Amino acid sequence: MTTLPAAPSALELDRRRYRRRQTGRSVAVAAVSTVAFAVVVWLTIVNTPGWARVQSTFFDPAVAARAWPRVFQGLLTNLTVLVFAALGVLLLSILLATLRTLRGPVFFPLRALAAGYTDLFRGMPLIIVLYLVGFGIPGLGFTAERPPAALLGTVALVLVYSAYVSEVFRAGIEAVHPSQRLAARSLGLSHAQTLRLILLPQAVRKVTPALMNDLVAMQKDVGLISVLGAVDAVRAAQIETAASFNFTPYVLAGLLFVLLALPLIRLTDWYTARIRRREQMGAVV
Amino acid sequence: MSDPLLRLTGIRKSFGTAEVLRGIDLDVAEGDVVALIGASGSGKSTLLRVINLLERVDDGQVLLRGEDISDPRVKPDAVRARIGVVFQHFNLFPHLSVLDNVTLASRHVLRRDRAESEARALELLGRIGLAEHARSYPDRLSGGQQQRVAIVRAIATDPDLLLLDEITSALDPELVGDVLALVRDLATAGTTIVMATHEMAFARDVADRVVFLDRGVIAEEGTPDEVFRRPREQRTREFLARFSEPLAGDPLPRQ
Numbered sequence: 011m012t013t014l015p016a017a018p019s020a021l022e023l024d025r026r027r028y029r030r031r032q033t034g035r036s037v038a039v040a041a042v043s044t045v046a047f048a049v050v051v052w053l054t055i056v057n058t059p060g061w062a063r064v065q066s067t068f069f070d071p072a073v074a075a076r077a078w079p080r081v082f083q084g085l086l087t088n089l090t091v092l093v094f095a096a097l098g099v100l101l102l103s104i105l106l107a108t109l110r111t112l113r114g115p116v117f118f119p120l121r122a123l124a125a126g127y128t129d130l131f132r133g134m135p136l137i138i139v140l141y142l143v144g145f146g147i148p149g150l151g152f153t154a155e156r157p158p159a160a161l162l163g164t165v166a167l168v169l170v171y172s173a174y175v176s177e178v179f180r181a182g183i184e185a186v187h188p189s190q191r192l193a194a195r196s197l198g199l200s201h202a203q204t205l206r207l208i209l210l211p212q213a214v215r216k217v218t219p220a221l222m223n224d225l226v227a228m229q230k231d232v233g234l235i236s237v238l239g240a241v242d243a244v245r246a247a248q249i250e251t252a253a254s255f256n257f258t259p260y261v262l263a264g265l266l267f268v269l270l271a272l273p274l275i276r277l278t279d280w281y282t283a284r285i286r287r288r289e290q291m292g293a294v295v
Numbered sequence: 296m297s298d299p300l301l302r303l304t305g306i307r308k309s310f311g312t313a314e315v316l317r318g319i320d321l322d323v324a325e326g327d328v329v330a331l332i333g334a335s336g337s338g339k340s341t342l343l344r345v346i347n348l349l350e351r352v353d354d355g356q357v358l359l360r361g362e363d364i365s366d367p368r369v370k371p372d373a374v375r376a377r378i379g380v381v382f383q384h385f386n387l388f389p390h391l392s393v394l395d396n397v398t399l400a401s402r403h404v405l406r407r408d409r410a411e412s413e414a415r416a417l418e419l420l421g422r423i424g425l426a427e428h429a430r431s432y433p434d435r436l437s438g439g440q441q442q443r444v445a446i447v448r449a450i451a452t453d454p455d456l457l458l459l460d461e462i463t464s465a466l467d468p469e470l471v472g473d474v475l476a477l478v479r480d481l482a483t484a485g486t487t488i489v490m491a492t493h494e495m496a497f498a499r500d501v502a503d504r505v506v507f508l509d510r511g512v513i514a515e516e517g518t519p520d521e522v523f524r525r526p527r528e529q530r531t532r533e534f535l536a537r538f539s540e541p542l543a544g545d546p547l548p549r550q
């Protein structure tokens with residue numbers, strides 16, 4: 011059974027009217043000042059002596075339309091690489107984080123190996139790893155032909171990002187209250203079961219916002235595989251730019267990257283806010 | 296004479312230079328309810344963790360049904376599945392529903408199938424009036440309900456022995472009664488229980504034996520009547536004096 015809320019008193023109604031007026035006024039002030047600022051910036055840029063030239067070399071609609079098919083094709087390559095790299099990072103980083111949680115002297119070599127790995131690849135610039143993997147692995151001659159550049163690029167991304175992401179997972183595992191481990195072990199669960207059923211699921215919930223941020227960062231860095239010759243959106247834009255002597259294709263590719271990132275960024279913000287709300291409500295997770 | 300269910304002989308345990316348990320001998324017969332009392336820091340929790348092999352002893356033996364479970368050749372996971380434990384707090388896994396919490400050990404340690412585990416869990420939850428919360432997550436339950444689920448989870452695998460470590464000391468006073476009532480039911484039904492507690496009235500009422508731990512040794516043990524009414528040791532009297540109120544006819548948990 012629900013009871014109807016009591017009708018607000020005249021005093022409360024008056025307060026609400028006042029607050030509404032205040033809110034309306036603030037919104038109006040903010041809107042007017044934003045528009046005024048945008049107009050000033052726009053006029054300043056448009057009236058610079060070089061604007062006409064910049065506009066035709068960076069924002070030419072005709073060039074953009076011509077470049078579109080190739081750049082869009084390239085973006086699909088980026089997306090494919092992103093998906094495979096993300097899956098690879100997830101697997102390798104959980105493996106690394108798990109190795110680092112092993113206790114006891116028996117596992118020292120594995121722990122040390124995982125620690126050395128993360129130190130190495132967190133320190134090394136991605137572009138150098140790309141060159142080493144992209145030109146070093148084919149040099150070993152495992153396969154008769156050179157593996158596709160996109161594949162080599164994916165491997166390099168996985169190597170570097172796993173080092174970061176495994177640290178995120180490790181921090182998440184360590185943030186789970188130690189008595190959760192005790193409770194799990196006292197039920198008779200093994201170390202591996204405790205990790206898989208109790209610690210990792212809670213750790214993943216805690217670090218999901220951080221992981222999503224890393225995914226956004228990786229999505230941008232996927233563009234770097236173009237240095238290996240993979241025809242992704244950046245490389246496609248480069249080809250189109252060379253053909254038209256116009257930089258518009260780069261702007262086009264850049265905007266496409268932003269469009270690709272936006273849903274993920276919004277999702278991250280939404281999820282982070284949701285977690286914060288839950289925590290403020292006193293939820294344990 | 297048959298072996299006691301649990302036998303501790305000469306248990307010693309140190310953390311660094313601090314000697315926390317200094318030679319504990321204790322027998323617990325099948326169906327016994329033993330209350331461990333003692334000041335904070337006297338070693339009650341450490342002793343319970345030793346029994347459950349969450350701490351390795353420095354010396355002495357832990358025998359469960361005559362088997363030396365402190366032997367390094369014994370698999371600790373298998374032993375722990377035979378001993379149920381409830382701690383003071385953070386018992387339940389917040390990412391699992393009440394039902395999944397209760398069935399976890401049954402499914403993943405005893406390898407019973409899901410249907411069988413859930414049927415048993417629902418029956419136990421029903422007995423404590425929480426069956427309709429089976430699909431809820433622990434954060435939807437009150438502290439008292441959470442502790443009762445933790446107890447049910449601990450007994451869902453039909454362990455030989457139940458260890459309770461101050462399971463009501465983190466609860467609001469009005470939530471304590473239901474939890475103690477559940478423990479009393481289990482005790483009446485013949486469950487073997489070793490419990491560390493500050494609820495002196497409850498210990499007096501439910502325990503078959505009371506063990507007073509003082510700085511890592513058993514200073515006194517006996518029936519509740521002996522320990523609470525006619526303590527032989529001066530330090531027992533001093534400790535009990537701090538609980539004057541519960542010993543003078545106090546509100547006991549409802550039956």
Ligand SMILES: Nc1ncnc2c1ncn2[C@@H]1O[C@H](COP(=O)(O)OP(=O)(O)O)[C@@H](O)[C@H]1O
Binds near residue numbers: 333336337338342
């Ligand atoms: N893991 C540990 N490391 C170091 N000291 C500990 C540890 N666990 C318990 N102690 C110490 O051992 C003593 C006994 O603790 P405990 O068994 O928790 O006592 P009680 O449960 O009776 O309050 C305390 O002085 C405590 O600080």
Ligand SMILES: [Mg+2]
Binds near residue numbers: 461
């Ligand atoms: Mg304690």
